[in-house]
Amino acid sequence: MAADAEKRTRPALFLDRDGVLNVDHGYVYRWADFAWIDGAKAVIAAFNRAGWWVFVVTNQSGVGRGYYTEADMHALHAAMAEDLARDGARIDAFYHCPHHPEAVTETYRHPDPPDRKPNPGMLLRAMADWPVDRAASFMIGDKPGDMEAAARAGIEGLLFEGGDLCTFLKAQGRLP
Structure with a gap:
């Protein structure tokens, strides 16, 4: 915890x-390829202002598959954080899983x-690391696996199917 x-x-x-948070072009790991989903930065800022923790929990099998390194991924997350900071927003912590059953190196194979x-591991780790009101x-x-991870961690999951994230949360009555 910070x-x-x-x-x-x-x-x-x-x-x-x-x-x-970003348009999924497939294995995005460079800032030059990164594009925010409409409304994503506004959503993060709104939850920051409301006093919520904001965590990213992301499967990053591209690391295990050898498409990019963990350092590349961390650099992208740092760039995201810098961009958010310019708008007065922040992500409190990034959690990632580079492991995959078919990883090219044994280090990442599981x-x-x-x-x-x-699996709910990243969410459970965040809840252990930070004082979270579950x-x-x-x-x-945006995937059924995200919803399953949320359920297995004991929290609600909202399935985002694209569009503007801020508009989506307003429609769900969940924007603070």
Whole structure:
């Protein structure tokens, strides 16, 4: 947990990355290929202002498949954070799973990675790392596996099927 993070329990917004925060062009790992989903930055800022934790939980099998490195992924996440900061927004933590059953290197090969959605490992780690009010928290994902991970972590999941993320949450009555 961030050293300066408050100790009080508060709700968390869990966000899948590709397809929810950024346009999913397939294995996005360079800032030059990154494009925010409409409304994504506004949603993050709104939840920041409302006092929620905001976490990204993202399968990154491209690392395990050898398409890019964890350093490449971390650089992209840093660029995302810098871009958000210019708008007065932040992601409190990024959680990722580079493991995959068919990874090209043994380091990343696992038959059923506990952090790889639909498994709930990343969400559970965030809840252990930060003082999260589980009952008030929810996840936004774009795949059934995201919804399964949320359910298995004991939180609500909202399936985002594209469009403007801010408009989607307003329609769900979930924008603070």
